[in-house]
Amino acid sequence: MNYASIIAKKEIRGYITSPAAYIVLVIFLLLAGWFFANPLFLNNQADMRGLFSLIPIIYLFFIPAITMGLLAKERNSGTIELLTTLPIKDSDIIMGKFWASLLLIGIGLLFTLIHVLTIVILGKNIDYGSIFCGYLGLILLGGVYSAIGVFSSSVTSNQIVAFIISFFIVFLLFILQYSLLFIPGFLTGIFQYLSVSYHFSNISRGVIDTRNIIYFLSLIVVFLKLSQFALSSRKWK
Amino acid sequence: MIQLQNLSKDFGTLRAVDSINFDINEGEILGFLGPNGAGKTTTLRMISCFLDPTAGNIHIGKYNVREHSLQIRKMIGYLPEHNPLYTEMTVYDYLQFIAEIREITNFKKRLKEVLEQCGLHGVIHKPINILSKGYKQRVGFAQAILHDPKILLLDEPTSGLDPNQIVEIRKLIKELGKEKTLLISSHILQEVQAVCDRIVIINEGRIVADGSTEELKSSFQNKTRLELELNASEKELKQMTDKLKNISINSITPKEDKYNLTELEYDSIADRRVDIYNYIKAKKWTLLEMHRVNVSLEAVFRNLTIEGGE
Secondary structure: OOHHHHHHHHHHHHHHHOHHHHHHHHHHHHHHHHHHHHHHHHHOOOOOHHHHHHHHHHHHHHHHHHHOHHHHHHHHHOHHHHHHOOOOOHHHHHHHHHHHHHHHHHHHHHHHHHHHHHHHHHOOOOOHHHHHHHHHHHHHHHHHHHHHHHHHHHOOOOHHHHHHHHHHHHHHHHHHHHHHHHOOHHHHHHHHHHOHHHHHHHHHOOOOOHHHHHHHHHHHHHHHHHHHHHHHHHHOO | OEEEEEEEEEEOOEEEEEEEEEEEOOOOEEEEEOOOOOOHHHHHHHHOOOOOOOEEEEEEOOEEOOOOHHHHHHHEEEEOOOOOOOOOOEHHHHHHHHHHHOOOOOHHHHHHHHHHHHOOHHHOOOEHHHOOHHHHHHHHHHHHHOOOOOEEEEEOOOOOOOHHHHHHHHHHHHHHHOOOEEEEEEOOHHHHHHHOOEEEEEEOOEEEEEEEHHHHHHOOOOEEEEEEEEOOOHHHHHHHHHHHOOOEEEEEEEOOOOOEEEEEEEEOOOOOHHHHHHHHHHHOOOEEEEEEEOOOHHHHHHHHHOOOOO
16 A cells, blocks of 8 residues: 555544544534535525635635644654654655545535535426536635645644644635735736635636646645655754 | 664753764664663654654664654564553553554564563563553563564663562563664663663763773773772771882771771782782781672762762
8 A cells, every 4th residue: 555545544533533534524514514505595596606605714714623733733742753763654644644634625525525415305407517617616725725724734733823823824825815915017917826715716717727737736636745854854954 | 673873852942962873783772871861861752753863863684763664663672661551451552552553463472481581471461550550661662572583671670679579670671682783772781781781971972982881891900999898997008019010009998906907909901919919918917808899880870970079
């Protein structure tokens, strides 16, 4: 078996045996359900757009919460010494943690498919393409936030601090799109390109553009590389 | 088998380990002794590839830690200080996780052997956090020996255990030492004395002594101390040492009746006990006790690690 998947398996087992993961997952699903059902009856329109625009906001809390312990807890309890003296590369450790987080997000998203079922029952002429794109966008966005969460968890031994750092970074990336009004004109292009919301809204509208995909993938790579660097820095610090 | 060459480690401006050199031979049980903060854990962490050396290198067989970290980690079993464990896992899940990463084939069979060796049968499906400290330590040992490594690094393996548990862990260490190369760090002398063939003493990042237990003791034993309990006055004792020559009185402690507890000292080259006994016999003193005072490793250790010590 691949080393990263052994680490991921261990983390998933940790999620399964800890009540915290269930609580966070249940809150995620409750909020998603509320945000889906409310406009559904108000607007009398069967679509997923409301949900797709609100899950990224729930993500802001959900993902920092599920990633904060991934490395910070190992540092705090000293098991990091155990893990890093096993014959595996630091990159495998980081990848394993990242996959575990993404898998838990995937499980959360899987449960939201029940809302898709509601729409299929209630609505006509359903745009399956845009639903698919919405989910693709949510998975990519979840990947970016997970990478940021893993990074934040790798720089501290305090889970609360890890939560705050990752919340700060994801919130910044999220808010850029909405702060364009206050930014000098010549910078708006750059800020818009850096904002996750801009790229996510492009994808969730049903346009799969390589530029958006590359944006998400490169952010994931950058933050995972930074995490790896932070983890390895123990050696020479 | 393991060679440390000019090994140094800096933490900022603090030099934790200062160019130390020593070899560990195959099959040897080496005690790595020093007061707290001497650099023992840092050295072990460099051998286990948790930290990179600032200068120098460590060779194990044909590998070295700077270039072949993964190969070295495969060869080593490591029990870190304070024995960190994934306490929310059960013993079985934990060892299975280690086995998967260590790519142990035939896990079931190996697990059986290790459980036998570490005495973990009864607790295999219990979560680690409910186990006693002694059992946790055994889980740590099981983790370290699961892949049957040639080299075992144990960082203070008995710290925090009660005397019964310590005896059991020592027994386990001796058992393991029959077929493996062991490096055991400790600040407890009796422990090292009990299980190790050779001792390296480190203080403030430098090696201050290296030799077998006996060698270290004898290097501090050029004087023999003799303790006597007998009914002779101080004056009479002075007369005796004057007559016998080259014997000095270290101390005289009065006891009940006319008895004195006297400590004599003479050069170890000659055994003066016969002279002393004959003199006492001639004087018809009553001798209740006469024995040599052993120079303990304790004294050696204090001498080496405390500046301006006795």
